[in-house]
Each structure stands twice: as C-alpha cells, then as structure tokens.
Amino acid sequence: xxxLKFGGTSVGSVENLHKIKNILTSDEDEKIVVCSAMSGVxxxxxxxxxxxxxxxxxxxxxxxxxLESKHSDVIDELIKNQEVKDELKEGLSSMITELFEIANQxxxxxxxxxxxxxxxxxxxxxxxxxxxxxxxxxxxxxxxxFMHVGAVENPDIALVGKKINKVLSDNLQxxxxxxxxxxxxxxxxxxxHLKRGGSDYTATIIGAAINASEVxxxxxxxxxxxxxxxxxxxxxxxSHLTYNEAAELAYFGAKILHPQTVSPVVNKDIPVLLKNTxxxxxxxxxxxxxxxxxxxxxxxAKDGITAIKIKSNRxxxxxxxxxxxxxxxxxxxTSIDMITTSEIAISLTIDDTTNLDKIVKEIESYAEITxxxxxxxxxIVGESVINDKNSYKLFEILNYIPVRMVSYGxxxxxxxxxxxTKDKIPTLRFLNEKLFQVQHxxxx
Numbered sequence: 001x002x003x004l005k006f007g008g009t010s011v012g013s014v015e016n017l018h019k020i021k022n023i024l025t026s027d028e029d030e031k032i033v034v035c036s037a038m039s040g041v042x043x044x045x046x047x048x049x050x051x052x053x054x055x056x057x058x059x060x061x062x063x064x065x066x067l068e069s070k071h072s073d074v075i076d077e078l079i080k081n082q083e084v085k086d087e088l089k090e091g092l093s094s095m096i097t098e099l100f101e102i103a104n105q106x107x108x109x110x111x112x113x114x115x116x117x118x119x120x121x122x123x124x125x126x127x128x129x130x131x132x133x134x135x136x137x138x139x140x141x142x143x144x145x146f147m148h149v150g151a152v153e154n155p156d157i158a159l160v161g162k163k164i165n166k167v168l169s170d171n172l173q174x175x176x177x178x179x180x181x182x183x184x185x186x187x188x189x190x191x192x193h194l195k196r197g198g199s200d201y202t203a204t205i206i207g208a209a210i211n212a213s214e215v216x217x218x219x220x221x222x223x224x225x226x227x228x229x230x231x232x233x234x235x236x237x238x239s240h241l242t243y244n245e246a247a248e249l250a251y252f253g254a255k256i257l258h259p260q261t262v263s264p265v266v267n268k269d270i271p272v273l274l275k276n277t278x279x280x281x282x283x284x285x286x287x288x289x290x291x292x293x294x295x296x297x298x299x300x301a302k303d304g305i306t307a308i309k310i311k312s313n314r315x316x317x318x319x320x321x322x323x324x325x326x327x328x329x330x331x332x333x334t335s336i337d338m339i340t341t342s343e344i345a346i347s348l349t350i351d352d353t354t355n356l357d358k359i360v361k362e363i364e365s366y367a368e369i370t371x372x373x374x375x376x377x378x379x380i381v382g383e384s385v386i387n388d389k390n391s392y393k394l395f396e397i398l399n400y401i402p403v404r405m406v407s408y409g410x411x412x413x414x415x416x417x418x419x420x421t422k423d424k425i426p427t428l429r430f431l432n433e434k435l436f437q438v439q440h441x442x443x444x
Contacts, residue, residue, distance in 0.1 A: 037119025223285030
C-alpha cells in the first residue's frame with residue numbers, strides 16, 4: 001500500500017481536486033490519501049481562534065459564515081449530481097454548526113486544536129463525496145480513530161499501526177482511503193495537532209505504521225531544489241537525497257518538507273517521493289537510505305532565529321559551567337540550533353522565543369547576556385559535505401558575506417552560517433553562484 005499526501009495548494013481549488021483524482025486513478029494500487037485543508041483555510045481558522053480568545057461573537061459568526069460560503073462554493077462547482085450536492089451541503093452545515101458550538105466555549109488548548117484542525121475534516125468530507133459521485137470507490141477515515149501518536153516528537157508508531165490496521169480491516173471493500181493530515185491525539189488522549197505543515201508528518205507516521213511501500217508527498221514544485229526558488233534563479237530539483245540530507249534541509253528551512261517528516265520511515269527504509277501535483281510526470285525527488293553522490297547537494301535557510309551571547313569573566317570552560325547554561329534552556333524546553341564557544345563567551349541560537357525573557361533573567365544573574373533577533377541560519381547540506389573539496393570554497397568566500405556565526409563539524413552533512421535576515425537573500429544568491437557555479441553577478 002502507498003501513502004499519498006496532498007498539501008493545501010494541491011487541494012486549493014476545484015481544478016486541482018480534479019488533478020488529484022487523475023493521480024489517484026492512474027494506477028490500481030491500494031493507497032491511503034492524506035489531505036491538508038484548502039489553501040488559506042487554516043490561517044482563517046487561526047484568526048477564528050483569536051476571536052474565540054477575545055470572545056468576539058460577531059467576528060466568530062462572520063468567520064464561520066465565510067468558511068461555510070467558501071466550501072459551499074466548492075461543492076457547487078465540484079458536484080454535478082443534485083442529490084449528492086444536497087447531501088454534502090447538509091453535512092457541511094452540520095459541521096459548521098458543530099464548529100460554532102465549539103467556538104462559543106471558553107478558550108483552551110483543546111478548543112484551539114478542535115478549531116484549527118477542522119479545515120482537514122471539511123475538505124476530506126467534500127473530496128470523498130466527489131470521488132464517490134464520479135464512481136471512484138473510497139472510504140473516508142477519521143484520523144482521530146488511529147492517529148494516537150502520544151508524544152508528537154516521538155510518535156508511538158506501534159499504537160498507530162494497531163489502530164489503523166483495525167480501521168482498515170473494517171473497510172476492506174475499498175482500494176482508496178481518504179483521511180486528514182495534521183490531526184492527532186496526544187499523550188493525554190486529547191485532540192491535538194502536528195504543528196503547521198504537519199500533514200507530511202502524518203503521511204510518514206501512517207506509512208511507518210502500516211509498512212507502506214512508499215510515501216508520496218505531492219506539492220506545487222518539482223521536488224526539493226538545490227536552493228530556494230522563491231529567491232534564487234537557476235535552481236534545479238535534486239533527484240536523490242539520503243534521509244540525513246533531507247532531515248537537515250527540512251530542519252533548516254526547506255519549505256517543501258515538515259522538519260520531522262523523514263524520521264518515522266528511516267528505520268523501516270520506506271522511500272519518500274516528493275512530487276508535483278501540477279506536473280505528475282516530473283521525476284521529483286526520491287529520499288531513501290541510498291547514497292547516489294556525496295558532497296554538496298543543496299542550500300536552505302531558516303528565518304526567525306535569535307542569537308544569544310553569554311559572556312562571563314568566570315572561566316567559561318570550568319567544570320559544570322556549560323551544563324549550567326544548557327540546563328536553563330532545557331528547563332524551558334527551548335532547543336538550541338547553533339553553538340560556538342570561547343574561553344569567556346558562548347554564542348548560540350534559538351528559534352523559539354516563548355520563554356526568552358525567563359531564560360535571560362535566569363542567566364543574567366551570573367553572566368552578561370546579549371540578545372539579537374531577526375537572524376537567519378543558512379545551511380549547506382550534502383552527504384559528507386565537510387569533506388567535499390567544493391565546500392572549501394565556502395571558507396574562501398566568507399570574507400564577502402557578513403557572517404555572525406559558523407557551525408562546522410558537528411555533522412558531516414551540514415555546514416551552517418548565521419546572518420542577519422536582511423542579508424539572507426543576497427547570501428543565498430551569492431552562495432548559489434559560487435558553490436553551484438551559476439553564472440550571474442550578485443553583489444552582497
């Protein structure tokens with residue numbers, strides 16, 4: 001069985017839903033189809049949550065009316081059979097009524113999760129009905145019945161497998177199963193979510209749970225490119241990546257993949273294919289355990305980085321000092337991305353500033369601490385990239401890049417530099433020219 005995931009842009013219009021239908025019916029393989037909410041819907045629901053927090057009943061009513069109107073228009077355009085159209089609109093109305101009842105409760109994290117995961121529920125309901133109308137047999141599965149992941153960072157694959165196999169065994173009449181991405185049940189047994197972009201993660205969790213033959217991630221681009229095509233000309237898709245390479249690129253900003261996407265499938269050696277919904281014949285990118293070529297492969301960038309410098313006249317390298325620093329971040333569940341040390345100072349970066357004020361207050365009691373925001377990490381990735389002769393070009397051209405920090409050697413597959421975010425785009429272009437030998441002139 002294959003897993004196919006379609007993101008918000010892929011399911012974002014009636015025309016695109018027809019494209020997905022063609023992809024699903026292009027072979028007779030059994031498949032589980034994981035769908036995101038339509039493009040823009042989750043953002044709309046996030047704004048609805050803010051109205052719930054503010055107890056703005058008028059804004060809640062307006063928001064739900066727009067949500068129903070948007071999906072009602074999709075049903076009108078997508079469904080030709082009037083009876084099916086009426087059934088879907090009745091179902092949509094019931095879901096909006098249920099959502100209205102949720103939105104008029106007092107705000108809580110559970111209410112937040114119930115609201116922002118509703119886009120996937122509505123879309124899969126409509127899409128399943130559309131497929132049935134045109135004779136494509138399918139079963140709509142409720143992800144809440146089996147996506148009992150426990151800890152999001154370390155999902156309970158065995159439990160998910162046990163639950164989903166039970167659901168599948170009860171619905172053997174179909175070769176196509178439609179379900180929701182993003183949605184999960186957490187350690188407390190409450191409805192939760194896998195963070196933005198988490199439908200990729202849903203797909204690989206399910207893939208690992210049922211030992212799928214492959215996981216396909218369908219987006220609006222031909223696989224993972226060697227640089228960010230939004231900012232850099234002359235990029236090209238990479239045909240093959242290892243799991244390690246893909247994980248590094250996703251963590252450090254490659255928008256095509258959720259950062260945790262590959263982790264569930266690594267041990268089971270299930271390949272992940274990155275495909276283009278709008279050009280299904282394009283080869284895309286295959287992510288597996290096979291190394292086709294070592295060395296420099298790609299560059300990605302991660303924004304929203306905060307740089308922190310901690311300086312103390314006490315000996316930084318004294319026994320226990322670094323541990324004391326790290327324990328502060330650990331106590332506030334704040335991960336560190338990059339780190340460099342000297343005799344009297346330590347520089348590090350974080351991307352989660354939720355508890356920054358508390359961290360600063362605790363550390364400044366025994367050290368001088370400075371905080372600089374609006375930075376970006378630029379990551380140069382490739383299998384054994386630190387041993388690639390072309391990577392040494394990076395150090396020859398650092399004089400031309402306003403670098404704040406460099407991380408080298410912590411991973412054989414990654415060299416990272418920290419720059420001010422205003423310098424990110426020219427730096428990406430400059431590195432593309434110098435490392436990938438693209439012939440156009442860029443001034444940093």
